[in-house]
Amino acid sequence: MALDRTDHYPFREIETKWQRVWEETGLFRVREEPGRPKFYCLEMFPYPSGRIHMGHVRNYAIGDAITRYKRMRGYNGLHPMGWDAFGLPAENAAIDNGVHPAVWTYENIATMKAQMKALGISYDWDREVATCDPEYYRWEQLIFVRMFERGLAYRKSARVNWCPGCQTVLANEQVEAGRCWRCDSEVVTKDIESWYFKITEYAEELLEWCDRLPGWPERVLTMQRNWIGKSEGAEFDLPVAGRPGLALRVFTTRPDTSFGMTYAVLAPEHPLVAQLITGPEEGAAVAAFQAEVARETEIERLATDRPKRGLRLQARAVNPFNGAELPLFLADYVLMGYGTGAIMAVPGEDQRDWDFAEAHGLPIIETVQRPPGWTGQAYMGDGVKINSGFLDGLTVAEAKRKAIDWLVGQGLGVAKVNYRLRDWGISRQRYWGAPIPIVYCPSCGTVAERPERLPVVLPQDVQITGKGGSPIADVPGFVNTTCPRCGGPARRETDTMDTFVDSSWYFLRFCSPQHVGGLADADAVHYWMPVDQYTGGIEHAILHLLYARFYTKVLRDLGYFKLDEPFQNLFTQGMVVKDGAKMSKSKGNVVSPDDFIVTYGADTGRVFELFMAPPEKDLEWSDQGVEGAFRFLNRVWRFFQSHRAALGGAAPRPGDLSAPGRAFRRTVHETIRRVTTDIEEFHFNTAISALHELVNATHVYATESLDRAAAEERASLLAESIDTLVRLLAPFAPHLAEELWEKLGRRESVFRASWPVADPAALERDAVQVVVQVDGRVRTRLVVSPEIAEDRLRTEALADEKVRPWLQAREVARVVVVPGRLVNIVTRGSGTPT
C-alpha cells in the first residue's frame, strides 16, 4: 500500500537546496594539501549507456558514504567521477538510429550527470573526464608511443570472429550461437594483424603483488592468480621418428611422469602440422579436422562434458627418456595459445589424457604408486615413482628435479616457467575508440607518431554502417599523412584501442585532470595515489583490475610515477536484483532512479540500498523496504520538529547524571562506537540499524515520565543525542542531515563538522546481565556488578532459586564461569527437577 505522502518531510526542497549550496560553495572541490592526510575514494566510472540504474546508485551510495565519513574524520577526500565514453554501443546506436556516436555519447553523459547530481553524490565535478575527449586520449596515445618504443606494444597476427555478411570483425558479444547478431551469417575465424601489449612481461610481478594487497578481497586475488596461471616445469623436444632435425617442443609441469607418456598431441593449428603430413590423403583429413576444430569456440574445446576430438597422424614421436616411439595426434583439447601448443600425454597421471587414451584405445602406464584401492582414473597425487627408469623410488618432487637435471644435462631441454596469461590484444577495427598513433611508411616501415603531433584526432565526419572495415579507413584526410620520420607520404593505422586501455589509467588523470604537460602531474599523483578505496562490481575482478595494475607498473617503469599498485583497498559490491533476476529492460523489472527520486528522494534511496543487505551481497529490490527507509527518515524529521524547542542547556555532566540519564547517554555513545566500526568494516546495514535504535531510544527517553531532577537534565542529553544522530546520519542521508544541522543553528556544513567520538566513561556499565545455564540450558539470568569476583558469581548462581531445583539429586561436576557473560553448571547424576 503506497503512502499518502501529504505528510512527509519536504525532501524535494531540502535536496534541491543542499545540492545547490554544495555546488555554490564548492564543498567537494579539493586540491593537494601536503601534510594533510588524503583519502582517494573511487567508484568505477560508468559507460554512458543512457541512464543510470539502481546498481549504479548502490555503487555511488557506498562510495559517497565512505567519502563523507572520511571527510568528517579530517581527511582531504578526493571523490571524482568521469565517463568511460568510447565503446561499441555508441556505434550500434549510430547504425540503428543514424545518430553520431559522439552526439549519442555526450547526450547520455548529460543525462547521467544530471541524475548523479540529483542523487547528491559528493563528486568534485571540476575533475570530470570523458575518455572520448581528445585531451584525454592524447595522453593515452603518448603512453602507447612510449610503450612501442620500449617494445611493450607490438604487432602480430590475431584470430578474430569474422562475419562474411557484414565483412567485419565481431566482438564476442556480437556472436550469438555462432552467428552474427546483426545479419545472422555464420561467423568464421580469421587471422588479422593486431596490436598487442606485452602484459606477459609483467606476469611474475602481477602475481607476486597479489600477496601484497591485503585490502583486496581474497576471492578476487584468487581469480587474478588463476588467470595469470603460473606453472613450473620443463620444456623439451620430442624428436619425430625418422625425420632428423624435426622435433615437437613440449611443455610439461610433470617431467617426472615422462616415462609414462604413451602418445603426444599437437594443437590442430600448430605450424609443424604441415611438415608432418605424408601425402594428399592425410592432408585432406588434416584440413577437414582443422576446419572442424576451427568451428569450435575455445569454451567448447575446453568443456569437460564433451568427448575430446582427435586425429591420429602417420608420423610418430620419440620419447627421449627411453627411446619409445609414440603415436602422434592432433586434438582439440590442446590449444596453440598456451605453452608450446604441443604436449606429451601421460594418461596415468593426467585425467584429460586418461579420457583421450580410453577413447582411442591407447595404453596407460602408471608412474606413481597408487594408494590402495585407486582405480579407474588418473592419479595426480604424490607417491613413489615406479616404471620410471632412473627415477624409480623417488617422490614426485624429487623426480621432477632429477628429470629436469637429466634433460638439461643431455642438452634436450630446460626448466621452464609458464604463464597462462596471454598478451593483451588492443586493436579494434572500430570507429568509436582512440586511434592507435602509428604510421606505416613505405620507406621507414612502422613508425610511432611524434608526441608533438598528438593527439591523432578521431575524424568526426564518417559513415557508420556496421559493414566493412573501420569507418576511418574511408576518410582520406585521416589515412593519408606524412611519415613522422622521413616526412614522405604515409598511411595511418586505422585500428582504434580497446576501451579497457582507456580505463586503465583514468584514476591517474583524476589527480590532475586539466594537466597539459603530460598524462598527470607527478606531484598530484604522488599526493593522491594510490586510490584508498576502489568500489565496483565483481564482473571486473579480472580484466579491468589486472590491466589497471599492469598499466600502473608500466608507467612506473617508463619513469612517470613512483607507484607500484593503483588500488590500496578494493570492495566488490553485489548486484541489485528484482524478483530474483538482474534488472534489465528485457525482463521489464527495471526501477528507475528518476521516478524514485521524485517519489521518495535521494536520501531514501541511499538509505534503502545501504540498509537492506550487506553491500557485498546481492540486493533484492523491495518496494516495502523502500517505504521502510522513507518512514525512518520521516520519523527522524518529525522527532526533530517536535523536540527542537526542548533542546539545549549545559553539556551533560557525566559524573552526576541520574540513572535513566546515564543509561540513555550510554546508548548514545554505544551508537557512536557501533556506527563507526560498522562503517570501517563496510557493514552499512548494521550501522543504519544502530541509528534506528538510537532514534527509538531517544524517542522513548524524550517521552517517558521522569522525576524532576532527571527531567531537568533531559534537555541537555537530548541535545547531545540529536547532535550525534545528525552527524552519524550524514554519510547515509546527507541532505536531511545537512538540513537538520542548519536547524540546530550551525553555520558550517555538517561535512566540515567532526565525526563524534564515543566517551569511554559513558560506555561504562554499572551492572551486567549474566546468563546462568545448567548443563548448557539457560535457567536464569543474574544482574551483577561487572567487577564481581568469579567465585562470588559462582556461589550466587548455585544458590539461585531458579537454579536449585535443577540440581536436586544431581552432583555438580564442574562450573564454567565466563566473566561478564555466563555461568554454566555441569551436573552428573539421574535426578530430575520436581
Next chain:
RNA sequence: GCCGAAGUGGCGGAACUGGCAGACGCGCACGUUUGAGGGGCGUGUGGGGUAACCCGUGGGGGUUCGAGUCCCCCCUUCGGCACCA
C-alpha cells in the same frame, strides 16, 4: 567437471574471538488517534504447549561444559572458470 561463496522466522537480514539464536527493518494481528481512509502512536509476533517446559540456524555424524559459528560426510542454491599440459 573444477574452484569459490552461501543455506538462519512469513520476508530482507543480525549474532564480537565457540557463550542468551532471530538485533534492526518489512509483513501481519490487536489497540489507540481520526468523520473515514491513509498516516501517526502503542502492544504483540520462530514452532509446539493452559503451563512448567520442550523443539528449533539445509540433512546426518563428531569435537566441546557449551556449536548458526569448529571438523567430517551429504544435499541445495548462487557466482567464477581455463581440459592450461
